[in-house]
Amino acid sequence: MGAFVKEVKKNKALFVMLAPAVIFVIIFAYLPMSGLVLAFKNYRYDRGVFGSDWNGVENFRFLFASGTGWLITKNTIVYNMMNLITSQALAIIIAVSITEIKKKLFKKISQSIVFLPYFISWVIVGTFVFAIFNYETGLINNLLKAAGRDPINFYGVPGVWKYIIMIFNAWKWSGYNSIIYIAAITGVDAEIYDAASIDGATIFQRIRYVTLPCIRPTLITMILLNVGRILRGDFEMFYQIVGNNGQLYNATDVIDTYVFRSLLQSSNIGMSAAAAFYQSVLCFIIIVTVNGIVKKIDCDYALF
C-alpha cells in the first residue's frame, strides 16, 4: 500500500489521466456484476436487487426442469461451433486467394466488397433475409415460381434456419476475418517464398507447406477467442434473422435470445437472471481453463 501511495505521488498526472476510465469501468462494468445475485432471488422492482428475497436455486431448477436450459445451451454451442468452422475456413480460403491474386485493381476491389457486409447493421441484414426468404415476395420463391416449382414457406421449416443463420454469419464476418489472415500472410518473410520457388514447389505445395503453417498461430488465436465465447450467442444476429417467429424458437433459441425474451417480453426476471448467471460464470470458467491448458502446451498461444 505504501508503494502504491508513493507511486501516486510520483506520477500524479498519470493517475489523473487514468481516473476517468477507471471510474467509468467501475460504474458500467464492475458494479453491474453485483446484479448477478438476482439469479438466487425472487426479484421485485419495488424492493430492488438487494432488498428482494432469496429463493436459493429455485430459478435454476425451473430453468432446467422445463428442459429450456439444456435446449438453449445445446443450441448456443452447436451454432457457435458451426459458425466458427464455416466463417474461419471461408476467411482462410478468401485470404489465401486474395494474396495470390496479382492484378492490383481486382485485388483491391474484391477485398473491399467482401469486407462490406461487416459495415452493415443486423437490422439491414434482417431486411435482406426477409427480401430473400419470405413466402409471398422473397427472391428464392420468386425464382422457384418462375421455374414452375411450388414456393417454400421457409418460416414454417425450422430445420433450414440453422443453415440460413450459418450462411449469413459467414457472409457478415468472412471478409473481416480474412483481413486478419491476409495480415498474417503478408507478414510472412518473402525469403521463405523465394526459397520454396527455387526448390521447385508448385503453387499448391507452396500454400500447403508455407502459407498455411504460417497462419496457424492466427488460427489458434481465433479459435481460442471463439471458444471463450462458446456460450455467448450473437444476440443481434439471431434476433434480426429469426425475430419473433415462435415456430422457430426450438431450432434457433440461444441463451441470449431466451434471456432477452424472458426479461422483456414475459418479465420472468428470475429465470432470465439464472440463465444469464449460468452463462457468465460458465464462460469465465471455460476461457480461464482453455487458456490455462494452452499456456501449458505453448506459452506463445495463450491469450493472457
Next chain:
Amino acid sequence: MKMITTGSETKIKLSFSSRLFYVICYTFITLMALICLIPFIVLISGSFTSENYIRFHGYSVLIHDFSTKAYGLIFKNPVMVLKAYGVSVGITLVGTFLGLILTTVTAYVLSRKDFKYRNVFSFFFYFTTLFNGGMVSTYIYYIQYLHLKDSIWALIFPGLFNVFYLLIMRSFVQALPYALVESAKIDGAGEFVILFRIILPLLKSGMATIGLFLALGYWNDWYNAMLYINTSDKYPLQYMLYNLLQQSQAIARIASQSGIVMADIPSNSLKMAMTVVATGPIILVYPFVQKYFVKGVTVGSVKG
C-alpha cells in the same frame, strides 16, 4: 541435355498447375464478391420497383417496372426520418468524441514504461472482457440504479469504452518512439503537455481508426434503443427502421390472414427504400474510410 529437358518439363507442368490455380482463385473471389453484393442489389432494385410488380412477382435482382413512389412517400413526410437521423448523428458525434478521448488517454498511460502499475490496470480493464454481469444485471442496474430508462445517455454509455479498442490504441502508442516522452520530460514539459502537444498529434492515424470503429458502432446500434428507449422521438435511425419493418410485416401478415388487400400502401418497396436511406451514408463513406478499418483489424490481430 537431359537436365534441360527435365527443367523445361517441370516448367510446363508448373505453369499448367498455376494456371489452373489462378482460374479457381479468380472464379472463387468473383463469386464471393457477387454473393456479398447481391443482397444490396436486391435491396436497391426493390426500392425502385413498383409495388404492384413486387406483389405479383416478388423481389428480384433487376429493376422491373421502375417507380420512385416509395422514396416519394418517405420524402413527402420526412419528419420521422429526419428526427431519427438527428438522433443517430447526435449520439455518434458525442459518443465517438468522448469515447475517443477516454480510449486515447487511457491507452497512453498504459503504455508508459515508467508507470509501475500499468499491468495491474491493464488487467483491471481486460478482466471485464472475460467476465461480466450479463444482460439481466446490466439492464436492471441501468434502469433502477442509474435511471437511464428513456434517456439518450443509455445509447451513449454502453459503447463508450471498449477494451478491444483500448488494446488497439495501446499498440498505436507503443509504435511511437519512447524517447519522445523522455526527452520532453528532460526539457521540463509537464505530463499533460507531453500528451496533448507531443503524443496526440502523432496519433492521428490511430485516432482516426478507433474513432471510425466507435462511430460505426454508434451508427449501427439499435439494440440499446430497443432495451431502453420508449419515446419514438428518441429512436435512432436503425431502430426506427427496425420498427417500421416490424410494423409493416405485422400489417402484411394480418392483411394476408384476413384477406384484406393493402392496395394503397407500397409497403414492400417502402421497406427497401427505407433501408436504402438508412444504409446510404455508410456506403457513401465506405470507400474513403475502409483503409482505417483494415488497419485497425490488422493491428488488433497482432497480439499485444
